[in-house]
Amino acid sequence: MAPAVRAWTRLLRAHASTTRLLNTQLQLEHGLTINDYEALHLLSRAEERRMKRVDLARRIVLTPSGVTRLLEGLEQAGLVERAGCPSDLRVTYAQLTEAGADRLRQASCGHVGSIRALFEEHLSGAEVEELTELLGKLPGVAECDEACPAV
Amino acid sequence: MAPAVRAWTRLLRAHASTTRLLNTQLQLEHGLTINDYEALHLLSRAEERRMKRVDLARRIVLTPSGVTRLLEGLEQAGLVERAGCPSDLRVTYAQLTEAGADRLRQASCGHVGSIRALFEEHLSGAEVEELTELLGKLPGVAECDEACPAV
DNA sequence: TGTGTACAATTGAGTACGCAAGCAACGTAG
DNA sequence: CTACGTTGCTTGCGTACTCAATTGTACACA
Numbered sequence A, B: 001m002a003p004a005v006r007a008w009t010r011l012l013r014a015h016a017s018t019t020r021l022l023n024t025q026l027q028l029e030h031g032l033t034i035n036d037y038e039a040l041h042l043l044s045r046a047e048e049r050r051m052k053r054v055d056l057a058r059r060i061v062l063t064p065s066g067v068t069r070l071l072e073g074l075e076q077a078g079l080v081e082r083a084g085c086p087s088d089l090r091v092t093y094a095q096l097t098e099a100g101a102d103r104l105r106q107a108s109c110g111h112v113g114s115i116r117a118l119f120e121e122h123l124s125g126a127e128v129e130e131l132t133e134l135l136g137k138l139p140g141v142a143e144c145d146e147a148c149p150a151v
Numbered sequence C: 001t002g003t004g005t006a007c008a009a010t011t012g013a014g015t016a017c018g019c020a021a022g023c024a025a026c027g028t029a030g
Numbered sequence D: 001c002t003a004c005g006t007t008g009c010t011t012g013c014g015t016a017c018t019c020a021a022t023t024g025t026a027c028a029c030a
Helices: A003-030 A034-044 A053-060 A064-076 A098-120 A125-136 B003-030 B034-044 B053-060 B064-076 B098-120 B125-136
Strands: A050-052 A080-084 A092-096 B050-052 B080-084 B092-096
Touching: A003 A034, A003 A098, A003 B003, A003 B034, A003 B098, A003 B125, A034 A050, A034 A053, A034 A064, A034 A080, A034 A092, A034 A098, A034 B003, A050 A053, A053 A064, A053 A092, A064 A080, A064 A092, A092 A098, A098 A125, A098 B003, A125 B003, A125 B125, B003 B034, B003 B098, B034 B050, B034 B053, B034 B064, B034 B080, B034 B092, B034 B098, B050 B053, B053 B064, B053 B092, B064 B080, B064 B092, B092 B098, B098 B125
Parallel strands: none
Antiparallel strands: A050 A092, A080 A092, B050 B092, B080 B092
8 A cells, every 4th residue: 555545544534533522522612613613713813803705715625605604603603793895895704703702712722722632642742743744745734824823 | 822733723624625635536537435435445455345334434433324324325336235244133244345346446546646646746755654653643543554454 | 031231233303514506796808 | 888707705405424312132140
């Protein structure tokens, strides 16, 4: 079996296992899916806490329709609201509300803790860095990171 | 931001991008989803080309019901068939048919090619190995590999 | 021998997407 | 200014899952 295939298989499995775990935790404790969280998180550190829906889609790796549905839920929950763009009437921004920022704050501590527990229990600090580095080389993974200010 | 979070985010993105790509290719060219392929592949290298549905579920990281639905499709396509277990009437094996083996053979060359293209275009051989190694340390990722003979 | 617990598999109901199609607003070429 | 291609977003429809509940079997123990 080609080495690449092993890597690919493990990527599949790694995603499935970790996602399942983190998603159920996040959902139970805060009523958010991973993508909900991811969206809130991106918005929270975007300029003026808002993003074009298309850009959001690219960042979370979803289709535009996926974003529409995702934000639908967040809007109903009052965590995100729509804001028009005066210079281009086609675009509608997704704007984080105060409630959304609160909810994110509540969830983030536990969520980050879960992630750290998951990764740091099995990998050393250097290995985590190494993994980040390697995954970043895959197409479309790292490309937007610079645009996103570090915490 | 904790390093683990960066790693996690990239894992999410890496999975989403690569999966989307590989899935559409596989689907267009051979009418199989990634999980279809994965199931056929696992069966093909299992003893007597069959597995308990539960074991299959663990390997592809799916719930038992997910496996039922997955195999439903493969059974209708004639690629997999059911086989009872005489010693334990609860279990039904998923058994790869000749047609299933053929279909897998047809698909595998192109699919493996796509995977290699995806990984080896951006990562060196050593890096692929390294990535495999690191992903294997995540919980539940490497555990069954020994049971699966290398190609 | 019956009885309780554990397990394999399925089924029904619900969800989170993708794809294709559509609409409206933009940019540009004529 | 009009016509046309492009872009941002949404909608209808289909699909691949999950979870909870159910059925049938296996096994331990009184």
